[in-house]
Structure formats: C-alpha cells, structure tokens
Amino acid sequence: MAGTKAARPAAAAGSPGPVDGVDGVRSDAAFQIELLRKMLLIRRFEEKAAQMYGLKKIGGFCHLYIGQEAVAVGAISALDLSRDYTVAAYRDHGYALACGMEPGPLMAELFGKATGVSKGKGGSMHFFDAGRHMFGGNGIVGAQIPVATGVALKIRYRKEKGVVLCWFGDGAIHQGSFHESLNMAKIWNLPVIYICENNQYGMGTDFRRVSSVTDFAVMGSSYGIPGSQVNGMDVVEVHREVSAAAKRAREESTPVFLEVLTYRYRGHSMSDPAKYRTPEELESYKKQDPILIQRARMSEAGIFSDADFAELDAEFKTLCDNAVAFAEESPEPDPSALYEDVYA
Amino acid sequence: MSVITFREALRAAIDEEMARDDSVLILGEEVGQYNGAYKVSQGLLEKYGPERVIDTPISEEGFTGIGVGAAMAGLRPIVEWMTLNFSLQAIDQVFSNASKIRYMSGGQFSMPIVFRGPNGPAEYLGSQHSQALQSIYAHVPGLKVVAPSNPADAKGLLKASIRDDNPVVFLEAEMMYSWKGEVPDGEHVIPLGAADVKRPGADVTLVGFSKPLRMVLEAAELLAGQGIDAEVIDLRTIRPLDEASIYASVRKTNRCVIVDEAWPFASVGSHVAWLVSKNCFDDLDAAVELVSGEDVPMPYNHALEIAAQPSVEKIVDAVKRVLYA
Numbered sequence: 001m002a003g004t005k006a007a008r009p010a011a012a013a014g015s016p017g018p019v020d021g022v023d024g025v026r027s028d029a030a031f032q033i034e035l036l037r038k039m040l041l042i043r044r045f046e047e048k049a050a051q052m053y054g055l056k057k058i059g060g061f062c063h064l065y066i067g068q069e070a071v072a073v074g075a076i077s078a079l080d081l082s083r084d085y086t087v088a089a090y091r092d093h094g095y096a097l098a099c100g101m102e103p104g105p106l107m108a109e110l111f112g113k114a115t116g117v118s119k120g121k122g123g124s125m126h127f128f129d130a131g132r133h134m135f136g137g138n139g140i141v142g143a144q145i146p147v148a149t150g151v152a153l154k155i156r157y158r159k160e161k162g163v164v165l166c167w168f169g170d171g172a173i174h175q176g177s178f179h180e181s182l183n184m185a186k187i188w189n190l191p192v193i194y195i196c197e198n199n200q201y202g203m204g205t206d207f208r209r210v211s212s213v214t215d216f217a218v219m220g221s222s223y224g225i226p227g228s229q230v231n232g233m234d235v236v237e238v239h240r241e242v243s244a245a246a247k248r249a250r251e252e253s254t255p256v257f258l259e260v261l262t263y264r265y266r267g268h269s270m271s272d273p274a275k276y277r278t279p280e281e282l283e284s285y286k287k288q289d290p291i292l293i294q295r296a297r298m299s300e301a302g303i304f305s306d307a308d309f310a311e312l313d314a315e316f317k318t319l320c321d322n323a324v325a326f327a328e329e330s331p332e333p334d335p336s337a338l339y340e341d342v343y344a
Numbered sequence: 345m346s347v348i349t350f351r352e353a354l355r356a357a358i359d360e361e362m363a364r365d366d367s368v369l370i371l372g373e374e375v376g377q378y379n380g381a382y383k384v385s386q387g388l389l390e391k392y393g394p395e396r397v398i399d400t401p402i403s404e405e406g407f408t409g410i411g412v413g414a415a416m417a418g419l420r421p422i423v424e425w426m427t428l429n430f431s432l433q434a435i436d437q438v439f440s441n442a443s444k445i446r447y448m449s450g451g452q453f454s455m456p457i458v459f460r461g462p463n464g465p466a467e468y469l470g471s472q473h474s475q476a477l478q479s480i481y482a483h484v485p486g487l488k489v490v491a492p493s494n495p496a497d498a499k500g501l502l503k504a505s506i507r508d509d510n511p512v513v514f515l516e517a518e519m520m521y522s523w524k525g526e527v528p529d530g531e532h533v534i535p536l537g538a539a540d541v542k543r544p545g546a547d548v549t550l551v552g553f554s555k556p557l558r559m560v561l562e563a564a565e566l567l568a569g570q571g572i573d574a575e576v577i578d579l580r581t582i583r584p585l586d587e588a589s590i591y592a593s594v595r596k597t598n599r600c601v602i603v604d605e606a607w608p609f610a611s612v613g614s615h616v617a618w619l620v621s622k623n624c625f626d627d628l629d630a631a632v633e634l635v636s637g638e639d640v641p642m643p644y645n646h647a648l649e650i651a652a653q654p655s656v657e658k659i660v661d662a663v664k665r666v667l668y669a
Contacts, residue, residue: 085417087413116450117450118448118449118450118452119450119451120450121447121448121450122448122449122450123448126448126449128445128448128449128450128452128453129452130449130452130453135413135416135417135453136445136449137448137449138441139440140436140440140441143409143436143437143440143441144441145409146405146406146407146408146409146410146412146413146437147409147410147412147413147416147437147441148413149406149409149410149413150409150410150411150412150413150414150415150416150417150421151413151414151416151417152413153410153413153414153419154413154414154417154418154419155417157369157395157396157414157419176403176405176406177405177406177409180401180403180405180406180407181406181409181410183401183403183406184400184401184403184406184407184410187401188398340451341446341447341450341451342446342447342485342486343446343486343488343510343584344446344454344508344509344510
C-alpha cells in the first residue's frame with residue numbers, strides 16, 4: 001500500500017488550468033496576487049516558527065501548516081468575515097493568517113507573551129480573534145465540530161446571511177462529534193461548510209489504515225449531505241469550490257461537505273520526524289507545491305515575474321523577522337494575569 | 345407568592361427569562377413536543393415555537409457543543425440534559441470548551457450557557473442512572489455549579505444562572521421536581537455564590553446542598569427535640585463557594601458536619617471538610633465529619649440503595665460524634 005500512497009487523485013500532477021470566474025468567484029490579477037501573498041506569508045511564518053521552536057523560544061505542541069497553505073487561503077478568501085465565521089482545530093496558524101490576523105501578535109502568542117492574540121494564555125493551538133470571527137484554535141480532535149455547528153445555529157436563529165467554515169482533519173472524521181453534528185446541521189438546515197482537510201495522516205496514522213472508506217466525500221451522504229473532493233494543492237480550485245459551497249450554504253441555508261485533499265510537509269508536530277512515510281512521497285507533493293502552482297499560473301498569465309516573487313519573499317522575510325522582534329521585545333504576562341479571564 | 349412545585353419554579357424561571365430576552369433558547373432531548381422528560385419545559389414549545397425550544401436527537405456531545413458554539417456567538421442557550429448521567433457523553437464540551445474558551449482566548453469570548461438536569465440518585469434506577477456528579481463539574485475552574493434545595497431557590501438561582509455570562513452547571517433531582525414550596529412571583533433573582541442560612545443554631549453547623557438538604561433540616565428538627573441547636577447552611581452555589589458564610593457559622597458553633605450524597609473520594613463534601621479543617625482549625629472542638637454516599641455503585645435493591653445514601657439517622661449520628669454525645 002505504501003507504494004500507492006502518492007497516487008491520490010488530488011496529488012496527481014498536472015496543469016493548474018485557467019483561472020475562471022463563476023458564482024462571484026474572484027479571478028482578477030490583484031486577487032491572484034493576494035492569494036499568493038497569503039500563502040507565502042503563511043509559509044514564511046511557519047518556517048520562522050519552526051526556527052524559533054528550535055531555539056526554544058516556543059514550547060509545547062506546535063503543528064505547522066506548511067504544504068497546506070492553499071486550503072486555508074483559498075477557502076477563507078471566499079468568506080466575508082463581517083458575517084461569516086471560521087472555526088478551526090489545533091493546526092491553526094494558517095487560518096489565523098488567512099483571516100488577516102497580524103503576524104506580530106501571533107508570534108507573540110507562540111512566545112507566550114502578554115501581547116499575544118490570546119494574551120499568552122492560549123499558545124499555538126489556541127489562536128482566537130473575535131472581531132475577525134476566528135473562533136479558534138481548538139485542541140481536542142473533533143470537539144470544534146459541534147461548536148461550529150452551534151455558531152451556524154445562531155446565524156439561522158438570527159436570520160443572518162453568514163456561513164460557518166468548520167475545519168477538521170482526516171483524523172477527526174471518525175469522532176462521534178462529526179457524525180452528530182452533520183445530522184443536526186441537516187435536520188435544522190444550518191449554513192455550515194464542513195471541510196475535511198485530508199492531509200492523509202492522523203498524527204502518524206495513514207488515514208487508509210483506520211477508515212472503512214477512503215473516499216471521504218461520501219461521509220456526509222448518510223446524513224443527506226452530498227460531498228465532493230477538492231484538490232487542496234491548488235488555491236484557485238479551493239477558492240472556487242468553497243465559494244460555490246458558501247453560496248449554496250448561504251442561499252439554501254444548508255450544510256455542505258467538502259473533502260479537501262492536501263499534504264503536510266512537516267511532521268504532525270515539532271516532535272514528529274514523520275518516519276511513517278517515504279521521502280519519495282514527500283518529494284512528489286513538493287513538486288506540486290501550492291505556492292509553485294500559483295506562481296506558475298500567474299507567471300503564465302504574465303501578471304507576476306520572478307523579480308516580483310523575490311520582492312515579495314523579501315517583504316515577508318522582513319515581516320516575519322519583525323514579528324519575532326515584536327515577540328522578543330514584548331513583556332511576559334504579569335503574574336496577576338494567572339487569575340484573569342477565568343470568569344466574566 | 346405562590347405555592348408551586350420545584351418543576352414549576354424552574355419552568356417559571358425559564359419562561360420569564362425567555363420572555364425577557366430573545367437570545368435565550370432551550371435545547372435537549374424531549375424538551376419540545378414531549379414537554380420535557382420531567383415536564384420542566386411543559387408548554388414552552390407552544391409558547392415560543394421550535395426555533396427557541398429545540399428537540400434534539402440523542403446526541404449529547406453534539407447538542408451540548410452546539411450550545412457552546414451558539415453561546416460563543418452571542419445566544420444564551422439552556423442545554424437540558426435528561427439526566428446528569430448522560431452528561432458524561434458530553435463532558436468534553438463542558439470541560440475543554442465551555443470552561444476554557446474565555447481563558448484561552450485571552451478573554452475575547454463570553455460563555456453564557458446553562459447546562460441543567462437532574463443529578464444524583466432517585467429510586468430503583470440502578471448504577472448508571474443514580475450518579476451524583478457535582479464533584480466532577482465543581483472540579484473545573486471556569487464553570488459555575490449551582491444546586492438549589494427548594495422551589496424558591498430553584499427559580500431565583502436559575503434566573504441568575506441564565507443571566508450569567510459564565511457557563512453554569514445547574515443541578516436538579518428527579519425526586520425534587522414534585523416538591524412544593526412558596527415561590528415569589530415574577531422577578532426573583534438570587535445571586536450566585538451566596539450560601540443561605542436555612543436554620544439558625546448555636547451548637548453545630550450542618551452544611552449541605554441540593555436534595556439532601558431536606559433531610560439535613562429534618563435531622564436538625566430531630567436534634568432540636570434532643571436539645572441540640574443545629575445551624576443549617578445551604579450552599580446553594582457550589583462554585584463559587586461561599587466560604588465566608590461557612591466559616592462564620594463554624595466559628596460560632598465550633599463543630600461541623602458536611603452532607604453530600606456523592607461518593608466521598610475527592611468530593612465537594614471532602615473539599616469543604618478540608619477547607620473548614622484548615623481555616624477553622626483553632627475554632628473547632630471536634631474533627632469535621634462528612635456524611636456522604638457510600639463508596640459503591642448504586643444497587644437496584646431498594647433497601648440497599650437507601651443504605652448507600654445519606655440519611656437523617658446518619659446525619660444525627662455524625663452530629664452526636666462531633667458533640668461527643
């Protein structure tokens with residue numbers, strides 16, 4: 001089986017295809033550049049986080065999003081965060097940046113500083129931004145799925161126009177919380193988009209070893225929620241599919257299920273050397289890297305040169321250096337913060 | 345003031361709060377069409393409709409977590425657990441999400457949600473349906489735990505719980521639903537975190553809460569007939585715990601008996617006994633006594649299940665021990 005791993009449909013190399021514009025999907029050059037910018041920001045932020053972890057500036061669990069950038073960026077760019085919401089699991093740095101959270105306070109959170117987005121009391125797994133409707137950063141596998149469904153209940157109860165993006169991985173799809181939530185979302189017609197971000201490994205376990213089905217797109221079917229598979233290495237495809245899903249959830253007030261096929265380059269967390277997979281498999285995915293794909297597409301369209309990329313890269317390296325400097329210079333939480341925010 | 349049952353008092357609290365604030369809704373198994381497994385929510389579906397009185401499937405983790413998400417997003421849900429025994433299916437949502445999201449987000453989110461239902465043994469329900477789980481919920485910082493002992497307190501405390509911006513676990517009991525008592529009409533809100541002296545006395549302090557408080561009061565009456573003047577403190581709220589009221593009483597009586605129907609190991613009762621022993625050490629004339637449930641799963645046989653619970657006799661015996669009588 002190991003030899004066939006790299007042959008997942010989503011992983012199949014090929015032309016990224018043209019940029020189109022359906023269902024209000026944005027495809028203009030400025031937007032294309034914005035998608036690339038967001039992905040590159042996440043990549044550079046995560047690389048910097050890994051470096052800081054190595055220097056012991058960051059402790060505990062730290063789950064990096066490298067390789068999966070197209071998923072968060074493509075999907076969240078389909079939202080209007082003044083009315084829509086995102087509820088994520090613990091590999092949450094990418095969603096936070098895609099929602100527009102600033103690298104400085106995010107890095108400060110990783111450093112445990114008072115200026116962190118959660119005042120240094122959340123850490124890597126608990127990024128929150130109430131104003132941007134980013135509802136975590138949740139550390140228990142699958143436990144955020146009912147929470148996201150509850151946010152959608154509020155939207156429906158208040159007759160608002162929003163939708164909720166509910167994120168989880170292939171490891172969470174066998175939790176009861178997933179199944180219970182889909183059932184209730186369907187019977188109550190809740191506008192929530194369930195996104196199974198299948199990076200193929202639940203920690204160190206190949207999802208094919210622990211699932212009765214390997215096509216997760218069918219997992220919503222027994223609750224009357226049709227699903228489809230999306231190539232998560234292509235940010236434009238993710239944006240297009242999630243835009244369509246959001247339109248449907250919004251207009252029909254219905255849950256939607258997407259399996260987005262992706263791959264993480266790093267281990268599950270910083271302590272995981274990822275010995276359960278082959279170097280060849282990893283290399284095959286790096287050849288269809290989401291940033292490479294988008295860069296090639298934009299280059300072909302004549303809207304982005306190598307020089308533009310170099311400039312962008314330099315900008316984000318500086319931005320991430322500045323985020324580290326901000327985190328370094330920020331104060332530790334005051335000891336009195338220990339007892340703050342336990343209760344209202 | 346009307347004489348109504350404990351269940352009617354709870355219903356009045358929910359009804360009044362739903363009328364007062366359209367962000368209050370109730371969800372759980374059988375709360376709507378069936379009018380509530382114990383008829384607490386009777387008539388609410390008819391009055392407020394299915395958008396606010398929501399029948400759920402038997403999916404405790406799911407609907408509890410849905411309540412948590414709705415609370416994070418600004419509603420004030422009341423999640424009814426048919427019994428606290430079933431809440432164990434949902435406990436991760438309470439422990440890992442409801443109690444922690446305010447803290448781990450640096451205070452960005454409120455969590456105005458009430459989890460309520462019957463707790464502790466009733467009759468003939470066997471091991472899995474007779475658990476008193478207050479110790480588990482009281483263990484968790486970020487949660488409030490409320491346990492009224494009579495209809496008036498049930499109404500006033502539930503109204504306060506619904507208005508509270510923290511997650512509240514609200515403990516009732518099957519046997520209490522038909523208890524009657526005088527309950528103030530309309531606005532009657534009892535602040536959380538305040539114990540109540542249910543009977544003043546000079547010789548010994550009896551501390552209790554929820555259903556067993558009735559037998560504590562009976563024991564106090566019995567003791568009065570024997571010339572022993574017991575003061576009865578009803579905690580009403582387990583968390584936050586009104587330590588000051590307990591200590592003030594013990595410093596007056598110099599003797600203390602705690603009554604908690606849960607198992608004795610690491611319980612609310614054992615914790616209060618430790619607090620009193622530590623903080624009233626110089627005032628105590630006897631070691632603090634704890635009358636708890638027996639340290640066994642609940643048996644079905646009625647004589648055995650009665651034997652497994654606190655009783656008036658056990659409380660009187662404990663009082664005699666602290667009085668060396």
